[in-house]
Amino acid sequence: QGAAKDGYKHFMLKEIMEQPKVLRDCLVGRLQDDRVCLPELDGLPVPGSIRIIACGTSYNAGLWSQYYLEQFAEIPVIVEIASEFRYRKPILKADELIVVISQSGETADTLGALRLCKEKGYPVVGICNVLGSSVAREASACLYTQAGPEISVASTKAMLSQMVLLLLLALYYGQRKNADCSHAKKLRAGILNELKALPEILEGALPVMRDKAKKFAYQYAYAKSFFYLGRGTAYSLALEGALKLKELSYIHAEGYATGEIKHGPIALIDPDFPTFALAFDDDNFNKVCSGILEIKSRQGNVIALLQEGTELENNDLWYIPQTKLPEFLALPAMQLFSYEMADYLGKDVDQPRNLAKSVTVE
Numbered sequence: 317q318g319a320a321k322d323g324y325k326h327f328m329l330k331e332i333m334e335q336p337k338v339l340r341d342c343l344v345g346r347l348q349d350d351r352v353c354l355p356e357l358d359g360l361p362v363p364g365s366i367r368i369i370a371c372g373t374s375y376n377a378g379l380w381s382q383y384y385l386e387q388f389a390e391i392p393v394i395v396e397i398a399s400e401f402r403y404r405k406p407i408l409k410a411d412e413l414i415v416v417i418s419q420s421g422e423t424a425d426t427l428g429a430l431r432l433c434k435e436k437g438y439p440v441v442g443i444c445n446v447l448g449s450s451v452a453r454e455a456s457a458c459l460y461t462q463a464g465p466e467i468s469v470a471s472t473k474a475m476l477s478q479m480v481l482l483l484l485l486a487l488y489y490g491q492r493k494n495a496d497c498s499h500a501k502k503l504r505a506g507i508l509n510e511l512k513a514l515p516e517i518l519e520g521a522l523p524v525m526r527d528k529a530k531k532f533a534y535q536y537a538y539a540k541s542f543f544y545l546g547r548g549t550a551y552s553l554a555l556e557g558a559l560k561l562k563e564l565s566y567i568h569a570e571g572y573a574t575g576e577i578k579h580g581p582i583a584l585i586d587p588d589f590p591t592f593a594l595a596f597d598d599d600n601f602n603k604v605c606s607g608i609l610e611i612k613s614r615q616g617n618v619i620a621l622l623q624e625g626t627e628l629e630n631n632d633l634w635y636i637p638q639t640k641l642p643e644f645l646a647l648p649a650m651q652l653f654s655y656e657m658a659d660y661l662g663k664d665v666d667q668p669r670n671l672a673k674s675v676t677v678e
Protein backbone atom coordinates (compact mmCIF):
# COMPACT_ATOMS: atom_id res chain seq x y z
CA GLN A 317 0.00 0.00 0.00
CA GLY A 318 2.78 2.46 1.00
CA ALA A 319 4.50 2.11 -2.36
CA ALA A 320 1.28 2.43 -4.34
CA LYS A 321 0.64 5.75 -2.64
CA ASP A 322 4.01 6.99 -3.92
CA GLY A 323 4.83 8.53 -0.55
CA TYR A 324 1.52 10.39 -0.24
CA LYS A 325 -0.49 10.00 2.95
CA HIS A 326 -3.62 8.97 1.04
CA PHE A 327 -4.58 7.72 -2.40
CA MET A 328 -6.87 10.69 -2.74
CA LEU A 329 -4.02 13.15 -2.38
CA LYS A 330 -1.90 11.19 -4.82
CA GLU A 331 -4.74 11.17 -7.33
CA ILE A 332 -5.33 14.91 -6.96
CA MET A 333 -1.64 15.62 -7.51
CA GLU A 334 -1.56 13.37 -10.59
CA GLN A 335 -3.97 15.59 -12.48
CA PRO A 336 -1.44 17.47 -14.65
CA LYS A 337 -0.36 14.07 -16.00
CA VAL A 338 -3.99 13.07 -16.49
CA LEU A 339 -4.58 16.20 -18.56
CA ARG A 340 -1.59 15.33 -20.74
CA ASP A 341 -2.56 11.67 -21.09
CA CYS A 342 -6.12 12.53 -22.10
CA LEU A 343 -4.84 14.57 -25.04
CA VAL A 344 -2.44 11.94 -26.37
CA GLY A 345 -3.56 10.91 -29.85
CA ARG A 346 -6.58 13.20 -29.69
CA LEU A 347 -5.22 16.28 -31.46
CA GLN A 348 -3.97 16.80 -34.98
CA ASP A 349 -3.02 20.46 -35.41
CA ASP A 350 -6.25 22.24 -34.56
CA ARG A 351 -8.42 19.19 -35.08
CA VAL A 352 -9.86 16.86 -32.47
CA CYS A 353 -9.69 13.14 -33.31
CA LEU A 354 -12.37 10.88 -31.88
CA PRO A 355 -12.27 8.08 -34.45
CA GLU A 356 -14.52 5.97 -32.20
CA LEU A 357 -17.38 8.28 -33.24
CA ASP A 358 -16.59 8.80 -36.90
CA GLY A 359 -19.02 6.05 -37.94
CA LEU A 360 -21.97 7.55 -36.05
CA PRO A 361 -24.03 10.42 -37.49
CA VAL A 362 -23.87 13.90 -35.95
CA PRO A 363 -26.79 13.82 -33.50
CA GLY A 364 -29.65 16.32 -33.44
CA SER A 365 -29.57 16.29 -29.65
CA ILE A 366 -27.58 14.65 -26.88
CA ARG A 367 -28.80 13.12 -23.64
CA ILE A 368 -26.11 12.62 -21.02
CA ILE A 369 -26.83 10.11 -18.26
CA ALA A 370 -24.68 9.45 -15.17
CA CYS A 371 -24.53 9.39 -11.36
CA GLY A 372 -22.69 11.38 -8.71
CA THR A 373 -19.47 13.04 -9.78
CA SER A 374 -19.84 11.71 -13.32
CA TYR A 375 -23.23 13.44 -13.49
CA ASN A 376 -21.58 16.70 -12.42
CA ALA A 377 -19.05 16.34 -15.24
CA GLY A 378 -21.94 15.81 -17.67
CA LEU A 379 -23.77 18.86 -16.41
CA TRP A 380 -20.61 20.90 -16.83
CA SER A 381 -20.24 19.81 -20.45
CA GLN A 382 -23.71 21.03 -21.39
CA TYR A 383 -22.38 24.59 -21.66
CA TYR A 384 -19.56 23.57 -23.98
CA LEU A 385 -21.59 21.20 -26.12
CA GLU A 386 -24.18 23.89 -26.68
CA GLN A 387 -21.53 26.53 -27.35
CA PHE A 388 -19.17 24.65 -29.64
CA ALA A 389 -21.31 21.88 -31.13
CA GLU A 390 -24.56 23.88 -31.10
CA ILE A 391 -26.40 20.71 -30.17
CA PRO A 392 -29.15 20.80 -27.51
CA VAL A 393 -28.22 18.78 -24.45
CA ILE A 394 -30.19 17.23 -21.61
CA VAL A 395 -28.33 15.90 -18.58
CA GLU A 396 -29.99 13.26 -16.45
CA ILE A 397 -29.42 11.39 -13.22
CA ALA A 398 -29.39 7.71 -14.22
CA SER A 399 -31.60 6.48 -11.37
CA GLU A 400 -34.29 9.02 -12.37
CA PHE A 401 -34.06 8.43 -16.10
CA ARG A 402 -34.57 4.70 -15.77
CA TYR A 403 -37.85 4.90 -13.97
CA ARG A 404 -39.54 7.54 -16.08
CA LYS A 405 -41.08 6.95 -19.45
CA PRO A 406 -38.55 9.11 -21.28
CA ILE A 407 -39.43 10.34 -24.75
CA LEU A 408 -36.35 10.18 -26.90
CA LYS A 409 -36.01 11.99 -30.21
CA ALA A 410 -35.22 10.05 -33.36
CA ASP A 411 -31.80 11.65 -33.91
CA GLU A 412 -30.74 11.63 -30.28
CA LEU A 413 -27.38 10.37 -29.07
CA ILE A 414 -27.10 8.93 -25.57
CA VAL A 415 -23.86 9.50 -23.70
CA VAL A 416 -23.33 7.63 -20.45
CA ILE A 417 -20.45 8.63 -18.18
CA SER A 418 -19.01 6.27 -15.59
CA GLN A 419 -15.55 6.06 -14.09
CA SER A 420 -15.98 2.43 -13.06
CA GLY A 421 -18.24 1.39 -15.91
CA GLU A 422 -20.14 -0.76 -13.40
CA THR A 423 -22.61 1.64 -11.77
CA ALA A 424 -25.92 -0.24 -11.78
CA ASP A 425 -28.19 2.70 -12.61
CA THR A 426 -25.96 4.01 -15.38
CA LEU A 427 -25.65 0.54 -16.85
CA GLY A 428 -29.43 0.09 -16.58
CA ALA A 429 -29.97 3.36 -18.48
CA LEU A 430 -27.50 2.28 -21.16
CA ARG A 431 -29.32 -1.03 -21.63
CA LEU A 432 -32.71 0.66 -21.79
CA CYS A 433 -31.53 3.05 -24.52
CA LYS A 434 -29.91 0.27 -26.49
CA GLU A 435 -33.09 -1.79 -26.30
CA LYS A 436 -34.92 1.16 -27.80
CA GLY A 437 -32.42 1.13 -30.65
CA TYR A 438 -30.39 4.23 -29.76
CA PRO A 439 -26.64 4.50 -30.14
CA VAL A 440 -24.96 4.90 -26.76
CA VAL A 441 -21.51 6.38 -26.33
CA GLY A 442 -19.77 5.43 -23.09
CA ILE A 443 -17.21 7.69 -21.42
CA CYS A 444 -15.43 5.35 -19.13
CA ASN A 445 -12.16 4.90 -17.23
CA VAL A 446 -11.98 1.15 -16.67
CA LEU A 447 -10.88 -0.95 -19.63
CA GLY A 448 -13.22 -3.81 -20.45
CA SER A 449 -15.86 -2.72 -17.91
CA SER A 450 -19.56 -3.37 -18.56
CA VAL A 451 -20.21 0.14 -19.91
CA ALA A 452 -17.16 -0.09 -22.16
CA ARG A 453 -18.25 -3.47 -23.51
CA GLU A 454 -21.93 -2.72 -23.99
CA ALA A 455 -21.78 0.82 -25.39
CA SER A 456 -21.96 1.29 -29.16
CA ALA A 457 -18.69 3.20 -28.87
CA CYS A 458 -16.46 3.91 -25.89
CA LEU A 459 -14.27 6.93 -25.26
CA TYR A 460 -11.76 5.91 -22.63
CA THR A 461 -10.64 8.54 -20.19
CA GLN A 462 -6.95 8.19 -19.43
CA ALA A 463 -7.02 8.82 -15.69
CA GLY A 464 -5.36 5.55 -14.64
CA PRO A 465 -6.69 3.51 -11.70
CA GLU A 466 -8.63 5.58 -9.18
CA ILE A 467 -8.41 3.91 -5.76
CA SER A 468 -9.82 6.57 -3.46
CA VAL A 469 -13.60 6.24 -3.09
CA ALA A 470 -13.96 9.96 -3.73
CA SER A 471 -13.59 10.58 -7.42
CA THR A 472 -11.09 13.29 -8.34
CA LYS A 473 -8.87 12.76 -11.36
CA ALA A 474 -11.58 10.74 -13.11
CA MET A 475 -13.85 13.78 -13.19
CA LEU A 476 -11.09 15.94 -14.62
CA SER A 477 -10.47 13.36 -17.35
CA GLN A 478 -14.19 13.16 -18.12
CA MET A 479 -14.27 16.93 -18.50
CA VAL A 480 -11.41 16.79 -21.01
CA LEU A 481 -13.17 14.12 -23.08
CA LEU A 482 -16.47 15.99 -22.97
CA LEU A 483 -14.83 19.21 -24.08
CA LEU A 484 -13.16 17.31 -26.92
CA LEU A 485 -16.57 15.87 -27.80
CA ALA A 486 -18.01 19.39 -28.04
CA LEU A 487 -15.14 20.50 -30.29
CA TYR A 488 -15.36 17.34 -32.37
CA TYR A 489 -19.05 17.82 -33.19
CA GLY A 490 -18.37 21.51 -33.76
CA GLN A 491 -15.78 20.45 -36.34
CA ARG A 492 -18.16 18.08 -38.07
CA LYS A 493 -21.01 20.57 -38.12
CA ASN A 494 -19.15 23.79 -38.89
CA ALA A 495 -16.12 22.57 -40.79
CA ASP A 496 -16.01 25.58 -43.11
CA CYS A 497 -16.92 28.44 -40.79
CA SER A 498 -13.67 30.30 -40.12
CA HIS A 499 -15.05 32.11 -37.07
CA ALA A 500 -16.09 28.83 -35.41
CA LYS A 501 -12.74 27.30 -36.38
CA LYS A 502 -10.90 30.16 -34.69
CA LEU A 503 -12.96 29.80 -31.51
CA ARG A 504 -12.23 26.07 -31.39
CA ALA A 505 -8.51 26.62 -31.96
CA GLY A 506 -8.48 29.22 -29.18
CA ILE A 507 -10.00 26.89 -26.61
CA LEU A 508 -7.74 24.03 -27.71
CA ASN A 509 -4.72 26.23 -27.04
CA GLU A 510 -6.07 26.95 -23.56
CA LEU A 511 -6.54 23.21 -23.02
CA LYS A 512 -3.00 22.40 -24.17
CA ALA A 513 -1.55 24.97 -21.78
CA LEU A 514 -3.40 23.58 -18.76
CA PRO A 515 -1.08 20.75 -17.61
CA GLU A 516 1.79 23.15 -17.01
CA ILE A 517 -0.40 25.76 -15.35
CA LEU A 518 -1.94 23.17 -13.04
CA GLU A 519 1.45 21.68 -12.21
CA GLY A 520 2.67 25.09 -11.06
CA ALA A 521 -0.54 25.87 -9.20
CA LEU A 522 -1.03 22.65 -7.20
CA PRO A 523 1.54 23.22 -4.41
CA VAL A 524 0.21 26.76 -3.83
CA MET A 525 -3.35 25.45 -3.87
CA ARG A 526 -2.51 22.84 -1.29
CA ASP A 527 -1.19 25.48 1.15
CA LYS A 528 -4.27 27.61 0.62
CA ALA A 529 -6.57 24.60 1.01
CA LYS A 530 -4.92 23.70 4.30
CA LYS A 531 -5.19 27.23 5.63
CA PHE A 532 -8.88 27.58 4.74
CA ALA A 533 -9.72 24.07 5.96
CA TYR A 534 -8.32 24.85 9.42
CA GLN A 535 -10.03 28.23 9.45
CA TYR A 536 -13.44 26.85 8.46
CA ALA A 537 -13.35 23.54 10.31
CA TYR A 538 -15.95 24.93 12.73
CA ALA A 539 -18.64 24.84 10.04
CA LYS A 540 -21.57 22.47 10.32
CA SER A 541 -22.90 23.51 6.91
CA PHE A 542 -21.50 25.05 3.74
CA PHE A 543 -22.90 26.57 0.60
CA TYR A 544 -21.09 26.14 -2.69
CA LEU A 545 -22.10 28.66 -5.31
CA GLY A 546 -21.36 28.96 -8.99
CA ARG A 547 -22.94 30.29 -12.14
CA GLY A 548 -22.54 29.15 -15.74
CA THR A 549 -19.78 26.58 -16.05
CA ALA A 550 -19.09 27.01 -12.33
CA TYR A 551 -22.55 25.80 -11.31
CA SER A 552 -21.87 22.09 -11.80
CA LEU A 553 -18.51 22.56 -10.09
CA ALA A 554 -20.30 24.03 -7.09
CA LEU A 555 -22.38 20.82 -6.98
CA GLU A 556 -19.18 18.79 -7.12
CA GLY A 557 -17.45 20.88 -4.43
CA ALA A 558 -20.38 20.29 -2.11
CA LEU A 559 -20.45 16.56 -2.89
CA LYS A 560 -16.74 16.22 -2.11
CA LEU A 561 -17.04 18.09 1.18
CA LYS A 562 -19.95 16.03 2.44
CA GLU A 563 -18.66 12.63 1.39
CA LEU A 564 -15.19 13.21 2.88
CA SER A 565 -15.66 15.39 5.93
CA TYR A 566 -19.34 14.69 6.70
CA ILE A 567 -20.01 18.42 6.80
CA HIS A 568 -23.39 19.23 5.33
CA ALA A 569 -22.90 21.10 2.08
CA GLU A 570 -25.23 22.31 -0.64
CA GLY A 571 -24.29 23.33 -4.14
CA TYR A 572 -26.45 26.04 -5.65
CA ALA A 573 -26.66 28.17 -8.74
CA THR A 574 -25.59 31.61 -7.53
CA GLY A 575 -28.68 33.23 -9.05
CA GLU A 576 -30.95 30.92 -7.05
CA ILE A 577 -29.89 31.75 -3.51
CA LYS A 578 -32.15 34.78 -3.30
CA HIS A 579 -35.11 32.48 -4.01
CA GLY A 580 -34.94 30.93 -0.56
CA PRO A 581 -31.58 29.53 0.52
CA ILE A 582 -30.17 32.92 1.57
CA ALA A 583 -32.45 32.66 4.62
CA LEU A 584 -29.94 30.16 6.02
CA ILE A 585 -27.01 32.57 5.98
CA ASP A 586 -25.55 33.65 9.31
CA PRO A 587 -21.98 33.92 10.65
CA ASP A 588 -21.85 30.14 11.24
CA PHE A 589 -22.96 29.16 7.72
CA PRO A 590 -20.08 29.87 5.33
CA THR A 591 -20.05 29.88 1.55
CA PHE A 592 -17.49 28.69 -0.97
CA ALA A 593 -18.10 30.88 -4.03
CA LEU A 594 -16.67 30.39 -7.50
CA ALA A 595 -16.26 33.71 -9.31
CA PHE A 596 -14.62 33.04 -12.64
CA ASP A 597 -13.41 35.82 -14.89
CA ASP A 598 -16.21 35.43 -17.42
CA ASP A 599 -19.45 37.17 -18.41
CA ASN A 600 -21.02 36.14 -15.10
CA PHE A 601 -18.37 37.73 -12.89
CA ASN A 602 -20.26 40.87 -11.86
CA LYS A 603 -23.46 38.98 -11.15
CA VAL A 604 -21.61 36.40 -9.04
CA CYS A 605 -19.88 39.17 -7.12
CA SER A 606 -23.18 40.84 -6.30
CA GLY A 607 -24.46 37.46 -5.02
CA ILE A 608 -21.38 37.23 -2.79
CA LEU A 609 -21.97 40.76 -1.48
CA GLU A 610 -25.56 39.86 -0.61
CA ILE A 611 -24.25 36.99 1.51
CA LYS A 612 -21.67 39.21 3.18
CA SER A 613 -24.25 41.85 3.98
CA ARG A 614 -26.05 39.14 5.96
CA GLN A 615 -22.88 38.42 7.95
CA GLY A 616 -22.06 35.28 5.97
CA ASN A 617 -18.39 34.33 5.68
CA VAL A 618 -17.19 33.63 2.16
CA ILE A 619 -14.22 31.90 0.60
CA ALA A 620 -14.16 33.43 -2.88
CA LEU A 621 -12.23 31.61 -5.57
CA LEU A 622 -11.14 34.14 -8.20
CA GLN A 623 -8.83 34.31 -11.16
CA GLU A 624 -5.72 36.45 -11.09
CA GLY A 625 -6.40 39.92 -12.41
CA THR A 626 -9.89 40.23 -10.91
CA GLU A 627 -10.86 41.85 -7.63
CA LEU A 628 -13.50 41.53 -4.99
CA GLU A 629 -13.89 43.04 -1.56
CA ASN A 630 -13.66 40.02 0.72
CA ASN A 631 -11.32 38.74 3.44
CA ASP A 632 -10.84 35.21 2.20
CA LEU A 633 -9.76 35.27 -1.41
CA TRP A 634 -8.35 32.26 -3.20
CA TYR A 635 -6.64 33.19 -6.46
CA ILE A 636 -6.11 30.71 -9.27
CA PRO A 637 -4.15 31.48 -12.46
CA GLN A 638 -5.74 33.13 -15.47
CA THR A 639 -7.07 30.77 -18.17
CA LYS A 640 -10.22 30.53 -20.26
CA LEU A 641 -10.84 27.11 -18.71
CA PRO A 642 -10.76 27.93 -14.97
CA GLU A 643 -12.87 24.86 -14.14
CA PHE A 644 -9.79 22.66 -14.59
CA LEU A 645 -8.05 24.58 -11.81
CA ALA A 646 -11.04 25.24 -9.56
CA LEU A 647 -11.86 21.53 -9.43
CA PRO A 648 -8.49 20.48 -7.93
CA ALA A 649 -8.64 23.48 -5.56
CA MET A 650 -11.98 22.31 -4.18
CA GLN A 651 -10.79 18.70 -4.04
CA LEU A 652 -7.81 19.81 -1.95
CA PHE A 653 -10.03 21.86 0.34
CA SER A 654 -12.22 18.82 1.07
CA TYR A 655 -9.19 16.59 1.42
CA GLU A 656 -7.51 18.88 3.93
CA MET A 657 -10.75 19.36 5.83
CA ALA A 658 -11.35 15.60 6.14
CA ASP A 659 -7.75 14.94 7.14
CA TYR A 660 -7.80 17.72 9.73
CA LEU A 661 -11.06 16.38 11.18
CA GLY A 662 -9.55 12.88 11.36
CA LYS A 663 -11.92 11.26 8.86
CA ASP A 664 -11.15 8.18 6.81
CA VAL A 665 -10.18 9.98 3.62
CA ASP A 666 -9.82 7.06 1.22
CA GLN A 667 -12.73 5.03 2.60
CA PRO A 668 -15.45 7.39 3.84
CA ARG A 669 -18.15 5.72 5.91
CA ASN A 670 -21.16 4.20 4.16
CA LEU A 671 -19.65 4.53 0.68
CA ALA A 672 -18.36 2.10 -1.94
CA LYS A 673 -16.19 2.94 -4.92
CA SER A 674 -18.74 1.73 -7.36
CA VAL A 675 -22.43 1.34 -6.65
CA THR A 676 -23.35 -1.93 -8.31
CA VAL A 677 -26.76 -2.20 -6.66
CA GLU A 678 -29.80 -0.12 -7.56
Ligand code: AGP
Nearest residue numbers: 372373374418419420423470471
Ligand atom coordinates in the same frame (compact mmCIF):
# COMPACT_ATOMS: atom_id res chain seq x y z
C1 AGP B 1 -17.84 10.57 -6.13
O1 AGP B 1 -16.79 10.97 -5.34
C2 AGP B 1 -18.46 9.27 -5.76
N1 AGP B 1 -17.57 8.25 -5.49
C3 AGP B 1 -19.67 8.90 -6.61
O2 AGP B 1 -20.54 10.00 -6.68
C4 AGP B 1 -19.41 8.38 -8.04
O3 AGP B 1 -18.99 9.42 -8.87
C5 AGP B 1 -20.69 7.73 -8.58
O4 AGP B 1 -21.01 6.64 -7.78
C6 AGP B 1 -20.58 7.33 -10.03
O5 AGP B 1 -19.59 6.39 -10.22
P1 AGP B 1 -19.12 5.98 -11.66
O6 AGP B 1 -18.52 7.19 -12.29
O7 AGP B 1 -18.12 4.89 -11.44
O8 AGP B 1 -20.32 5.51 -12.42
